[in-house]
Amino acid sequence: MMRSPRLALYITMTTFVLAFLISASQYPSMLSTRVVANLLTDNAFLGLTAVGMTFVILSGGIDLSVGSVIAFSGVFLAVILRDTSMHPLVAFVLLLMVTTAFGAAMGSIIHYLEMPPFIVTLAGMFLMRGLAYVLSTDSVPITHPFYDTIQDVVWKAPGGGRFRLIGGIMILAYIVAMIVLHKTRFGRNVYALGGSAGTARLMGVPIARTTITIYAIGGGLAGLAGIVYSIYTSAGYSLATVGVELDAIAAVVIGGTLLSGGSGYVAGTFFGILIMGLIQTYIVFDGTLSSWWTKIVIGGLLFAFIMLQKALGWATTKGRRPASESATQS
Amino acid sequence: METQMKPILRAKGIDKFFAGAIALDKVDLTLYPGEVHALLGENGAGKSTLIKSLTGAYHRDGGTIELDGAQIDPRSPVESQALGIGTVYQEVNLLENMSVSDNLFLGWQPMKRRLLDHREMHRRAREILKGYGLDIDPTQLLSSYSIAIQQVVAIARAVELSGKVLILDEPTASLDREEIELVFSVVRNLTSRGMAVVFITHFLDQVFELCDRATVLRNGCVVGERKLADVSQGDIVELMLGHHLEATKRRAKQSSPGETILSMKGFGKRGMIEPFDLDLREGEVVGLAGLLGSGRTETCKVIFGVVSADQGSAELSGKSIRLSSPRTALEHSLGLCPEDRKTDGIVGDLSVRENIILSLQARQGWTRPLKRSRINQIVDEYVKALDIRLASPNMPIRLLSGGNQQKALLARWLATEPDILILDEPTRGIDVGAHAEIIDLIERLREQGMALIVASSEMEELVAYSTRVVVLRDRRQVRELRGEEITTDRIVKSISQGETAA
Incomplete structure (x- = not known):
């Protein structure tokens, strides 16, 4: 029998491929590098957010603050670039430090005060959104020449696709996350924590350090998503990206990660993002459907994937090997 | 022979207090290399407290621990593991969501160029588990294997990380006979390599099968250290229960009980309690005696329908009834006071x-x-x-x-x-005064004509109020004592010998 988390990943990948083929059979022009390039560009900030969310959910937590952090980041950058002569790269570093520290602070509260992540990050969500309002209530345009330079970094693929830098950043983030989760001790500790915090402690996992690092990564990646979003929109607006945390959670779950933690792959999240982007693209191509159909389909998919996980979990324990079969005669 | 060897672990005068109450009173424990040492005692005797004090899960209030001749003072189970004392708990403390290799190597994975070397990890996991007689695929999830295999993986991890002393806290409680054999062969293999193993269990047969020596605890004190080759099961049971030889006054008069109210035939549940017959009459107290895990609580639960029986039949006042849930039991005027009042x-x-x-x-x-x-x-x-x-x-x-x-x-x-009241350990964890009051109350209820079933680990108490005592052992009724037969002596004997003949 196949290991259930991997099976969930394959099912997500198959779903994406099937959905893409079905869309392409209706609208053959969807089979173009242009569509693929736009899929990556349009979902870059959501994709980055979802990477951080995967870490958090794998560890058995949740982070509701990320949407607000993205909005805050946009306003923060826009205001700094408007009011000071700071170079955007310096502002980027400053912002990443702020959001990472913010994530680490939430992680510390969750660990040391033994508070549920849901409440702590909910508070973080209000806090960050409020801070964004304090900085500016209007949409602040970003006109720095450096932004034009970044936006001009384009790789033109044959077929008219324009692969932009921000899509590349997202893909890079997924590759790094995969290495961290599967090839480092910290990564394995994330899974251990999600399996059972009590057991992980008994097995010597440094719970405090791991928890804080996980939420710091979530905050840092949300900050990076904020930078990408500001490049994508050339503005900072405190009302932007409301509810993005829920989209990110949806992508993680559709990607096959167990919402209770301990099981899943960041690669699955990538396909979760692509599936969600694909639905939107399909609706654009169709032209007659209301964009709310995106939400309905995502809702249906989420439900289907939750049922699937239940079934897979049940199948793994049912298929338990008895001791006598695997024991060698000694 | 053992006395000439140098002990591998010597704990001396371990004290532990909880909010002023003494949980451990100058407890000594000595382990020699290559022995399996049983740690015995009824619930609350201090076995777990001792283990937790030794491994640093609790901070002990007094005493010294020597490992290999050197004083140690572990502050946490992780630290004591690094020093050489590994612990495996009854509920497997491993991560079901991760692979067997991950579980074996979490925290000390082999590295190659600063990244985890999965291939090497799986190879070594396979090799280690072969040494334990397991030929399994370590890349699979731990949850895809049986509890027995998980238990062996837990032992393997503890041994790899500690290597001197291994503490097994009820490792066989949820295993069947074949699986127990697997764990036993692993333990024997380890002691032949010179490790010392502490084995905690409620199953005396297993103790005599596997262990060399035993330390018996009662009420936080060591009441004896015995070489198991020299003693019988009865001796150990007597030590554990510490029953007093003076006969307890029997209060239950030979009053004639009334009509049969509840009658069960071949009632049982596979894996919990062997089928039993039980007739309960008005105005009598049926005591359930036996060691922990003998089926006392299980009997109560099956009768009340907390777990529904899968065989046998029950009749209430001559009418056939199905006791399938606490709700139906309640409708038929049954009541159950559960054992663990805090959670249940x-x-x-x-x-x-x-x-x-x-x-x-x-x-x-x-x-x-x-x-x-x-x-x-x-x-x-x-x-x-x-x-x-x-x-x-x-x-x-x-x-x-x-x-x-x-x-x-x-x-x-x-x-x-209720017409029938089932009490499971009604006097556990309460002070002496309340204890006597509850016993009085049981008496009063019986006199009023109620039928009671009382499970208790306290022999004196059962002797005091029971009209009949049913003795359980290994989840089976082995003996019923009536009238003059009801003495602590007879109960203890029935428990330890499992005599079946009336």
């Missing part, structure tokens, strides 16, 4: 009043709430009758002492005016 009995944050009327209200159905005046009347009546000491019936029940909580629970069931 009281609702801690509700008031004493609400706790007392809970079952009565449940039987009435939620659409027909009890009248406030009626509630107050019932509560006042039982608070007075049972002498429950409280500031007000409105206070949360968790603030009451153990004895008063137990009395409130009894009141809950008495309020439903």
Whole structure:
């Protein structure tokens, strides 16, 4: 029998491929590098957010603050670039430090005060959104020449696709996350924590350090998503990206990660993002459907994937090997 | 021979206090390399406390620990593991969501160029497990293997990380015979390599099968250290229970019980309790005796329908009934006071009043709430009758002492005016005064014609109030004692020898 988390990943990948083929059979022009390039560009900030969310959910937590952090980041950058002569790269570093520290602070509260992540990050969500309002209530345009330079970094693929830098950043983030989760001790500790915090402690996992690092990564990646979003929109607006945390959670779950933690792959999240982007693209191509159909389909998919996980979990324990079969005669 | 060897672990005069109460009183434990040492005692004797004090899970209040001749002072199980003392618990403390290799190597994975070397990890995992007689695929999830295999993986991890002393806390409690064999062969293999193993279990047969020596605890004190080759099971049981040889006064008069009210034939549940026959008459107390895990609690639960029986039949006053859930049992005027009142009995944050009327209200159905005046009347009546000491019936029940909580629970069931009352360990964890009151109450209820089933680990108590005593062993009824036969001596003998003939 196949290991259930991997099976969930394959099912997500198959779903994406099937959905893409079905869309392409209706609208053959969807089979173009242009569509693929736009899929990556349009979902870059959501994709980055979802990477951080995967870490958090794998560890058995949740982070509701990320949407607000993205909005805050946009306003923060826009205001700094408007009011000071700071170079955007310096502002980027400053912002990443702020959001990472913010994530680490939430992680510390969750660990040391033994508070549920849901409440702590909910508070973080209000806090960050409020801070964004304090900085500016209007949409602040970003006109720095450096932004034009970044936006001009384009790789033109044959077929008219324009692969932009921000899509590349997202893909890079997924590759790094995969290495961290599967090839480092910290990564394995994330899974251990999600399996059972009590057991992980008994097995010597440094719970405090791991928890804080996980939420710091979530905050840092949300900050990076904020930078990408500001490049994508050339503005900072405190009302932007409301509810993005829920989209990110949806992508993680559709990607096959167990919402209770301990099981899943960041690669699955990538396909979760692509599936969600694909639905939107399909609706654009169709032209007659209301964009709310995106939400309905995502809702249906989420439900289907939750049922699937239940079934897979049940199948793994049912298929338990008895001791006598695997024991060698000694 | 052992006395000439140098001990690998020597704990001396270990003390541990909990909120002023003595949990361990100058406990000594000596382990020699290559031995399996049983740590025995009834529940609450201090076995777990001793283990936790040794491994640093608890901070001990006195005493010294020497490992290999050097003083150690571990602050956490992780630290004691690094020093050489590994522990494996009854519920496998591994991560079911990760692979077997991940579980074996978490925290000390082989690295290559600063990244984890999965291939090397799987190779070594396979090799290590082969040494334990397991030929399994370590890349698979731990949850895809049986509990026995998980237990062996846990042992393997503990041995790899510690290597001197291995503590097994009830490792066989949820295993079947074949699986126990697997764990035993692993343990024997380890001792032949010179490790010392501490084996904690309630199954005496397993102790005599596997262990070399035993340390017996009772009430936080060591009451004996024995070479198992020199003693019988009976000796060990006597040590564990510490039964006093003077005969306890029997209070249950030879009153003639009334008509049979509940009759069960071949009643049982696979894996929990072997089929048994039991006739219960009005005005009698049937005591259930046996060691922990012998099937006392299971018998209570099966009768009340907490777990429904999968074989046999039950008759209530001559009518066939199905006891499939606590709800039906309640409808048939049965009541059960469970063993663990904290988790199964009281609702801690509700008031004493609400706790007392809970079952009565449940039987009435939620659409027909009890009248406030009626509630107050019932509560006042039982608070007075049972002498429950409280500031007000409105206070949360968790603030009451153990004895008063137990009395409130009894009141809950008495309020439903049951014909049959099942009490599982009614006197556990309550002070001496309340203890006597509860025994008096059992007496009174019997005289009023109620039929009671009482499971208890205290022999004296059973002798005091039982009309008959049913002795259980290994989840099976082995003996029924009546009248003059009911003495602590006979009960202990029946438990240890498992004599079946009447």
